[in-house]
Each structure stands twice: as C-alpha cells, then as structure tokens.
C-alpha cells in the first residue's frame with residue numbers, strides 16, 4: 001500500500017479530449033444508456049433490473065447471431081477450423097447468458113407483480129433475435145413469423161434465417177463434400193422446416209465416433225455442436241425455472257400457458273443424431 005493509498009495520476013494521461021473521439025463517443029453510450037424507460041408509475045425500483053437483464057441478453061444475442069452466421073459461412077466454405085473458432089466464442093457467450101439468470105432471480109414474485117401490468121402483452125416470445133438464433137440452430141417454425149407482422153424489418157430478417165440452411169445443414173453438407181456418406185435426402189431437404197431424427201444419419205455419424213483418430217477434426221466439431229445444444233438447453237431450463245419462481249403457473253403476457261409452454265421447448269433438439277449415437281458407443 002502506498003502512503004496516500006492513491007494511484008499516481010500519470011502526467012501523460014490524456015485529459016483534453018475536446019476535439020477527440022472519446023470512450024462514450026465510440027460506444028455511443030448516450031444511446032445505449034438512454035434506452036432504459038421504465039413504464040410503471042410510480043416507477044418501481046426493480047423495473048430497471050428487468051429492462052437491463054433483457055437488454056444485455058439482446059446484446060449477447062446480437063453477437064451470437066453474428067458469430068453463428070459466420071460459422072455457417074465458414075462451414076459452407078469448407079473452413080472447419082474457422083467455424084470451430086466461432087463456435088468456441090458462442091459457447092463462452094452462452095455461459096455468460098446462463099449465469100446471468102441469477103441476477104434476475106433476485107426479483108421476487110411480490111416485486112414483479114407490482115410492475116407486470118405495465119408490460120401489457122409484451123413478451124420474450126416476441127424477441128426476433130432469439131428466434132433467429134433458434135432458426136439458425138435448426139429449430140425452424142414458419143409460424144413464429146406471425147408475431148412480427150407489425151415489424152417488417154424483423155420479419156424480413158427472420159424470413160432470411162428461416163430460409164437459410166441451419167448450422168447442422170451446413171455441417172452435414174461439409175461432411176458430404178469430404179466423402180462422409182450423408183443420405184442425399186438430408187442434403188436436399190426443405191431447410192425451412194425442422195430437421196427430424198434420422199436413424200441412418202445416426203449410424204453414419206456413429207462411424208466417426210468409432211474411429212476418432214481418423215476423423216479428429218469432424219469428431220471435435222460434433223462435440224462442439226453437442227456443447228452448443230447443451231448450453232442452449234441450460235439457458236431454456238434456467239428461463240423456465242426463473243419464470244416458475246417469479247410468476248408460478250400464471251399465463252404468460254404473450255398468451256401462452258407459461259411454464260408448461262416453456263417446459264415443452266426442452267423436448268426440442270437441434271442435433272438429435274449426435275445424442276442418439278451415444279447409446280451405441282461401446283468399448284473398442
């Protein structure tokens with residue numbers, strides 16, 4: 001500890017920034033920090049937590065989408081290493097998003113109910129970025145576009161994500177180009193609907209796990225996809241449990257049954273064969 005317990009203010013520190021770009025300029029903090037508008041009157045103390053939790057999630061989702069799109073493009077360009085790099089980053093973002101639920105869990109049901117009416121029919125179900133992430137990971141459902149009728153830009157962005165091959169579609173196409181015998185029907189499938197479990201694909205992918213040394217990079221990629229799905233499920237689970245402890249079994253503001261609706265999302269899977277093949281793995 002120094003005598004004054006004060007860090008020296010170094011003489012070279014830049015203090016005259018009057019005609020220079022600053023931290024706040026670069027990050028457009030006036031916009032970012034001016035975008036929290038609690039609606040409850042009198043303003044409820046905890047509404048700011050609720051808003052910031054959602055906004056930070058949307059920021060992370062923006063980066064996840066950016067990385068996911070780049071990962072799809074890398075796979076389409078046969079650049080598996082680059083795709084794995086993007087996926088590694090997504091996994092770290094997911095960890096952060098999963099951990100963040102603990103902040104919102106400090107909101108008690110008694111506090112939330114004081115400002116819940118201010119939210120009207122608004123709901124996370126209407127998150128365009130979340131839906132785009134689901135689509136790019138393969139959970140396609142054209143009906144999800146219905147809630148974006150009044151938001152043409154979001155509807156357009158989502159239609160693009162719906163019509164684009166998913167991360168799994170791109171991965172399977174890359175494997176096929178490398179000579180892995182992926183069934184042709186999967187390479188030509190209608191990518192606007194969800195992929196359904198295919199036992200033949202499970203058996204083809206199982207071969208990779210039988211001879212990992214011969215297929216090391218694709219084996220590694222398969223395990224990365226499993227991590228992605230696992231993290232996504234953990235996020236869904238923590239959302240569902242946070243909802244349960246905050247509103248119990250009330251209907252959602254978006255019109256769904258609430259917890260039950262969210263619980264049913266846990267049955268959805270992006271890469272079913274990568275999980276199914278594990279049942280067949282035996283000691284060599």
Ligand code: HEM
Nearest residue numbers: 054057123124125127130243246252253254255256258265
């Ligand atoms: C106390 C906090 C929260 C409650 C009570 C809550 C409640 C709900 C409910 C009941 C639904 C089902 C749709 C509906 O009928 O409204 C839902 C969906 C959703 N919520 Fe939340 N939520 C909370 C926090 C969050 C946060 C922080 C996010 C982050 C952005 C979020 C994102 C979503 C998403 C993306 C969906 C759609 C899920 C799907 O389609 O499977 N929610 N939420």
Ligand SMILES: N[C@@H](CC(=O)c1ccccc1NC=O)C(=O)O
Nearest residue numbers: 119122123124125251252253254
């Ligand atoms: N669906 C929630 C409301 C809600 O959580 C929410 C409301 C507005 C904006 C985002 C929200 N978050 C997730 O659904 C509820 O039923 O209480």
